[in-house]
Amino acid sequence: TFDDLIEEPDESVYQVDYRDMIPTKHLDGKYKVYTYFSFVKHRKFEIYMIEIEPGGEYESGSHGEKTEEYLTVVSGTLTMWIDGKEYEMGTRDAMRFDSDKKHIYINRSKEKVTAMIYIIFQPKT
Numbered sequence: 001t002f003d004d005l006i007e008e009p010d011e012s013v014y015q016v017d018y019r020d021m022i023p024t025k026h027l028d029g030k031y032k033v034y035t036y037f038s039f040v041k042h043r044k045f046e047i048y049m050i051e052i053e054p055g056g057e058y059e060s061g062s063h064g065e066k067t068e069e070y071l072t073v074v075s076g077t078l079t080m081w082i083d084g085k086e087y088e089m090g091t092r093d094a095m096r097f098d099s100d101k102k103h104i105y106i107n108r109s110k111e112k113v114t115a116m117i118y119i120i121f122q123p124k125t
Contacts, residue, residue, distance in 0.1 A: 068099060
């Protein structure tokens with residue numbers, strides 16, 4: 001399966017080299033999403049990097065109930081649309097939000113935006 005291809009080996013140290021990565025989602029000229037660490041049962045989080053070209057945007061649906069997203073802008077200026085409101089973030093800015101609803105990453109600038117995304121899955125009660 002696709003998950004088997006991107007699943008990391010079960011090692012005590014596992015290094016990810018960006019130069020070897022292939023985007024797990026992309027739209028030419030708009031965005032690329034890279035999976036650094038995918039969900040596994042013993043670890044309840046995922047880590048991604050997104051690169052958004054000037055004028056590009058990436059729409060993400062809900063990650064499910066009781067999920068939180070932590071986002072850090074590595075470079076550029078990012079506009080986030082979350083539940084009908086917009087938030088502007090610059091380089092090194094960070095945000096946390098409940099990611100159980102649609103959200104959109106928007107690059108309105110003339111430079112590429114790069115951000116790290118951490119999705120935390122809370123146990124269901």
